[in-house]
Amino acid sequence: MANQEIRSPLPGTFYRRPAPDQPPYKEVGDSLAKGDTIGLVEVMKSFHEVKSEVEGKVVKFLVENEDPVQAGQPLAEVEG
Amino acid sequence: MAIRSLLIANRGEIAVRIIRAARELGIRTVQVHSSADAESLAVQLADEAVEIGPPQAAKSYLNIPALIDAAKRSGVDAVHPGYGFLAENADFAEAVETAGIRFVGPTAKTIRLMGDKVAARKAAAEAGVPTVPGSAGRIEGMEEARAVIEQTGFPVLIKAAAGGGGRGIRIAHDMAELEHLVPQASAEAQAAFGDGGLYIERAIQDARHVEVQILGDGQRVVHCYERECSLQRRRQKVWEEAPAVELDLSHREALCRAAVALAEAVNYRGAGTLEFLYEEASGGFYFIEMNTRIQVEHPVTECITGIDLIGEMLRIAGGESLRLQQEDIRQEGHAIEVRINAEDPANGFMPFPGVVGELRVPGGPGVRFDSLLYPGYAIPPFYDSLLGKLIVWGENREHALARLKGALAELTVDGVKTTAPLFTALADDPEVAAARFHTRWLERWLETNASRLAP
Structure with missing residues (x-):
């Protein structure tokens, strides 16, 4: 099965942690x-x-922590 | 010597405002910007623009070495910090002055003193200015908190000694809540500000937020009357007025005198604001903090006094003595400002960045619109949501409210959701028309009036 992507719902700055x-x-x-x-x-x-609206395993992150992102931009790839 | 060229270490509507004031004084303007702000109105209007870093504020507008470098490279002789970002950062003020460049604001020492709430309260008490009953100094834990409570009673506010802007404030109504919140507040303050010190003060019932605008030249201080800023959401002001109509003449005079006394006691230089809580039932007012910078809501003061506050800041920073005597400063009529934010009031004030389509700006007598907007502008998502401020002046409050309603009806910002529908609803509210509100009033109003906020 093809990998799925998690996309950013909003434009802004992406963080991978709840706090630094x-x-x-x-x-x-x-x-x-x-x-x-x-x-x-x-x-x-x-x-x-x-x-996440999908389940599976995180394959990779497509943006770095603190990167600016656009709405709809893929953030992570998930193996279903 | 008068300032000839000025670096604007900020963005958005306040950068535009500073450029306008500087231009009138014949000052060359240099606008710094992040890569996300290359198309901003401020960049277009300034004489020169310098890119200082990527979109994230920490790497651009908060990056002191990048700003100092930009100031040196562009050969400016002064830096205006605006509000927010580094405006109240003593290290930045010091770095600017160390580079041989004038900082448009008070000395680093004054910023440091007033930025420490405990030290500021002490300075206020020494100047004879009343403060809210609370801890005499910073407290570190529950033992000290219990001792303070014996003096103040509940409810109390728990604040970070190093905090600011209304963030991180908690309210405790009883001992159980206090025991739960004190360690939490201390840990959060340690994480956010690198200082876990707290202070505790009595919560004032149905408090009004009233603040006094002052100008000082390092020796002499004058006041430009007060502003009423009680309409707040999540402790952020959304609607501001001048004057505060709930104050009678004797209270107004006492408040303004207290503000001048405190600012003179610290030899204040530049524009500053002393914030007070006013308890209408008792007539008591209590100093809460001083903001050592220009405020978002400064235009309402400009409208009732005719003074260009940013222009005066630039003159003072250029070494001039205050041009104004207290008796020269008169107030006339009433002004109201509303903050047009890119937020959807019908959807929990969700931020709403987007591309501006058609733009219709209100006009006519007594109407002023300070904004960062132009048609086709893509609003970046990286900064706060303030798009602009609609300010109206009228002969009296009723007249100003009528003008506000008309101006809001004229305003169109296609492509984004804004807070304008909130103000249209508020301007029609009988309690607002009677100026009967306090700092918690708007949040309760929002709970029961959500249906009135559809655009």
Whole structure:
């Protein structure tokens, strides 16, 4: 089965951690359930959780922590 | 010596405002910008533009070495920090002055003093300015918190000693809540500001937020009357007025005198604002903090006094003594400002960046629109949501409200959702018309009036 992508719902800045001193929500290789948070997008100083609508295993992240992202931009690849 | 060229270390509508004031004084303007702001209105209007980094504020507008480098390379002799970003960062002010460039604002020492809320309260008490009953100094843990409560009673506010802008404030109604919140607040303050110190103060009932605008030249201080800023959401102001109609003459005079006394006690230089809580039931007012910079809502003061506050800041930074005597400063009529944010009030104030389509800006007598907008502008998602400020002036408050309604009806910003529908609804509200509100009023109003916020 083809890999699936998790896309950013909003434009802004992508963060993989809930706070700078905490571990990332997900690492490559972690299993993922529907509704799991994979990161945050900061838009206009407010933070929004990015939740997975798919389940599987995180294959790779397509953007770095703190990268600017567009709405709809793929953030991570998931193996179903 | 007067400033000849100025670096604007900010963005958005305030950068545009500073460029306009500088231009009138014959000052060359250099606008810094992140890569996301290359198309901004401020960049278009400034004489020169310098890119200082990528979109993220931490790597651009908060990047002190990049800003100092831009200032040196462009050969400016002054830096205006605007509001937010580094405007109240003493290290930045110091770095600017160390580079031999004038900082348009107070000295680093004053910024540091007033930025530490505990030190600021102490300075206020020494100047005879009343403060909210609370801890005499910073407290580190529950033992000290319990001792303070014996003096103040509940409810109390728990604040970070190093915090600001209304963020990180918690309210405790009883001892159980206090014991839960104190360690949490301390840990969060440590993480956010690198300082876990707290202070505790009594929560004032149905408090109004009233603030006094001052101007100082390092020796003499004058006030430009007060502003009423009680309409807030999540402790962020959304609607501001001048004057505060709930104050009678004796309270207004006492408040403004107190503000001048405190600013003179610290030899204040530049434009500053002293924020107070006003308890209408008791007539008591209490100093909460001083903002050592220009405020978002400064235009309402400009409208009732006719003073160009940014222009005065630039003159003072250029070494001039205050041009104004207190008796020269008069107020006339009433002004109201509303903050047009890129947020959808019908959807929990969700941020709404986008591309501006058609733009219709309100006009006519007594109407001013300070904004970063132009048709076709792609609003970047990386910064705060303030698009502009609609300011109206009228002969009295009723007249100003009528003008506000008309101006809001004229305003069209296609392509994005804005907070304008909130203000249209508020301008029609009988409690707002009677100026009967306090700092918690709007949040309760929003709970029951959500249906009125559809665009």
